[in-house]
Amino acid sequence: MRISIRKKDGDKKRHMLKDITVREVSSVGRGANEGAVVTLLKTADAEEVTKRSFNDAMRDMGMSEKLMELMGEMFKMNRALRDSLHSIVSSPEVKDKKAAIRESIAQFAQAMESVVSDTDVIKEIQKAAKTEGGKKFPAGDYAHVPNPDKPSTWKLRLTSEPGGSPDPRIVGMAVAALGEGFRGNKVGIPAKDRAKVVARVRAAWLKANKNKGEKDLPATLKKSEEEENNMDKEAMDKLQKSHEELQAKLAKTEFLASLNDAEKAHYAELSKEDKEAFEKMDADGRKTTVEAAIEKAAADDETIVSDGVTIKKSEVGPGVFAFMKAQQTKTDAAVAKADKLETDAVQKGLEDEAEKLWPNTAGSAAEKATMLKSIKALPKDAQDAQLKMMKAADEAMAKSFKEEGQGGSTDANSATEKLEKLAKAHAEKNSVTFEKAYTAVLDTEEGSKLYDESLAK
Amino acid sequence: MQINIAKADPKRKMVFGFFSVNKVGEALVEDLQGDLIETEELEKAAYDYVLNARVQGEGHTREGVGRLVESVMLTYEKQQAILKCLTEKGVDAKIDLGCEGWFGGFKVDDDEVWKAIEKGDYPAFSIGGGGKRIPLEED
Numbered sequence: 001m002r003i004s005i006r007k008k009d010g011d012k013k014r015h016m017l018k019d020i021t022v023r024e025v026s027s028v029g030r031g032a033n034e035g036a037v038v039t040l041l042k043t044a045d046a047e048e049v050t051k052r053s054f055n056d057a058m059r060d061m062g063m064s065e066k067l068m069e070l071m072g073e074m075f076k077m078n079r080a081l082r083d084s085l086h087s088i089v090s091s092p093e094v095k096d097k098k099a100a101i102r103e104s105i106a107q108f109a110q111a112m113e114s115v116v117s118d119t120d121v122i123k124e125i126q127k128a129a130k131t132e133g134g135k136k137f138p139a140g141d142y143a144h145v146p147n148p149d150k151p152s153t154w155k156l157r158l159t160s161e162p163g164g165s166p167d168p169r170i171v172g173m174a175v176a177a178l179g180e181g182f183r184g185n186k187v188g189i190p191a192k193d194r195a196k197v198v199a200r201v202r203a204a205w206l207k208a209n210k211n212k213g214e215k216d217l218p219a220t221l222k223k224s225e226e227e228e229n230n231m232d233k234e235a236m237d238k239l240q241k242s243h244e245e246l247q248a249k250l251a252k253t254e255f256l257a258s259l260n261d262a263e264k265a266h267y268a269e270l271s272k273e274d275k276e277a278f279e280k281m282d283a284d285g286r287k288t289t290v291e292a293a294i295e296k297a298a299a300d301d302e303t304i305v306s307d308g309v310t311i312k313k314s315e316v317g318p319g320v321f322a323f324m325k326a327q328q329t330k331t332d333a334a335v336a337k338a339d340k341l342e343t344d345a346v347q348k349g350l351e352d353e354a355e356k357l358w359p360n361t362a363g364s365a366a367e368k369a370t371m372l373k374s375i376k377a378l379p380k381d382a383q384d385a386q387l388k389m390m391k392a393a394d395e396a397m398a399k400s401f402k403e404e405g406q407g408g409s410t411d412a413n414s415a416t417e418k419l420e421k422l423a424k425a426h427a428e429k430n431s432v433t434f435e436k437a438y439t440a441v442l443d444t445e446e447g448s449k450l451y452d453e454s455l456a457k
Numbered sequence: 458m459q460i461n462i463a464k465a466d467p468k469r470k471m472v473f474g475f476f477s478v479n480k481v482g483e484a485l486v487e488d489l490q491g492d493l494i495e496t497e498e499l500e501k502a503a504y505d506y507v508l509n510a511r512v513q514g515e516g517h518t519r520e521g522v523g524r525l526v527e528s529v530m531l532t533y534e535k536q537q538a539i540l541k542c543l544t545e546k547g548v549d550a551k552i553d554l555g556c557e558g559w560f561g562g563f564k565v566d567d568d569e570v571w572k573a574i575e576k577g578d579y580p581a582f583s584i585g586g587g588g589k590r591i592p593l594e595e596d
Binding site for chain 1: 565591
């Protein structure tokens with residue numbers, strides 16, 4: 001293992017890790033840190049490994065559960081004896097080691113005796129063999145052992161001697177029984193077990209015929225190869241399907257890469273069905289379709305103007321356009337409101353100024369403001385002259401009011417009073433201001449006469 | 458001395474190794490993700506892990522498959538201290554790992570994970586957690 005200290009590839013951005021919190025440390029196939037490797041395994045001790053191998057071997061030999069259980073007990077006793085003897089020998093606390101060892105052996109012997117004296121177990125051991133030709137063959141000598149506890153169910157013996165190696169002649173008979181039958185005896189193997197049995201016979205055949213290979217296998221044993229071929233075909237079919245899917249994806253990628261920006265934008269907006277139709281078109285067809293769509297969109301296109309910039313719905317999309325339009329409407333309303341406030345403020349200022357300048361002049365505040373605005377629009381000289389003249393008129397008007405007031409006339413039938421009554425009546429009738437009504441009354445013959453009378457008085 | 462027939466030998470199922478090697482010689486080790494860790498940072502994280510986590514994971518997808526039984530931060534300083542201590546006691550000790558790193562071990566509780574470790578499917582360790590990644594200015 002080599003630990004990379006500093007890499008020279010310039011593309012990778014390197015980082016220093018700080019304030020690290022480790023939540024867990026995982027066992028992994030390959031870690032980011034190349035030095036972080038397993039250096040030592042403290043596994044089950046050799047006895048455990050041996051025990052597992054012992055159990056596996058018994059199972060492979062087709063031993064009955066009962067027998068396996070018995071053998072397992074004997075294994076444990078042996079191990080316990082060994083542990084006991086080891087601890088006696090190595091412990092300084094045990095002074096009389098010989099006596100302790102004797103005691104341990106005695107206990108061991110007693111335990112073993114209780115096991116082997118179990119007659120049921122002995123019978124079981126005796127039964128776990130199939131007698132053929134006067135020989136007791138164990139389950140491991142047969143290719144088909146559906147029930148290890150019932151030797152009568154065992155079929156297809158592979159050895160000529162109990163526990164021996166596969167015999168070419170005996171295996172040949174088993175192959176024949178698996179196929180067309182040996183001397184008319186065709187063995188019956190459940191379909192679910194057949195592949196396993198064939199595999200076992202095949203292994204025995206190869207072991208028994210060491211000078212031959214896979215190609216020499218009898219046809220019966222090759223059948224499973226055909227099954228393997230079938231499996232290969234399934235794998236090929238899956239591969240083919242996967243290949244076709246990849247081809248389709250590649251074609252789609254190439255198609256998208258061939259589109260220009262307008263075509264891509266058009267394609268993105270299409271439904272699934274329309275997309276499929278679009279994909280089937282040739283280049284000219286796509287061009288024509290997109291141009292027609294753009295033309296139609298332009299005709300239907302809605303626009304707004306914001307800060308002098310024209311924004312098209314087709315360019316920003318319906319969602320963004322709706323948002324911008326709503327914002328524009330709000331902005332327009334806000335601007336109109338601000339304009340009105342400004343106008344109102346200017347008007348109020350003019351009215352206040354006009355009222356100050358001409359408090360005694362007839363007319364409404366608005367009218368006086370309009371007059372003042374007109375005067376202010378004049379050149380400076382004309383403006384001053386006009387203001388001076390208006391001021392004089394206003395003072396004259398003030399004087400006339402004052403003089404009349406000073407006279408102390410309270411005659412309700414005076415021309416002045418009559419004029420005021422007429423003006424009030426006009427104002428009420430026509431819903432106008434008193435000033436407007438007064439002016440209107442003065443324009444009438446009666447009003448004009450009364451006005452002249454009031455001045456004369 | 459009694460023989461206990463029913464006694465089952467404890468299966469140790471322990472795995473040991475470097476959780477991280479952060480420095481070789483005087484150079485910091487860059488991992489496959491371009492990350493480097495100063496010894497002080499790794500040491501701090503290792504102690505925090507022992508105090509607060511002690512959890513073994515499986516491929517960062519499953520936690521609690523084993524328990525921590527050993528953890529030692531093998532800094533140069535610690536290696537020197539061990540050497541000095543033993544030498545002073547008259548032991549002809551030698552220790553120079555040539556690197557700094559975090560070494561530890563787990564008692565594996567999960568049978569499937571243990572089988573995978575024994576089989577060699579999990580030959581490495583990887584620390585999982587969080588921290589700040591500070592970009593380094595390249596030369």
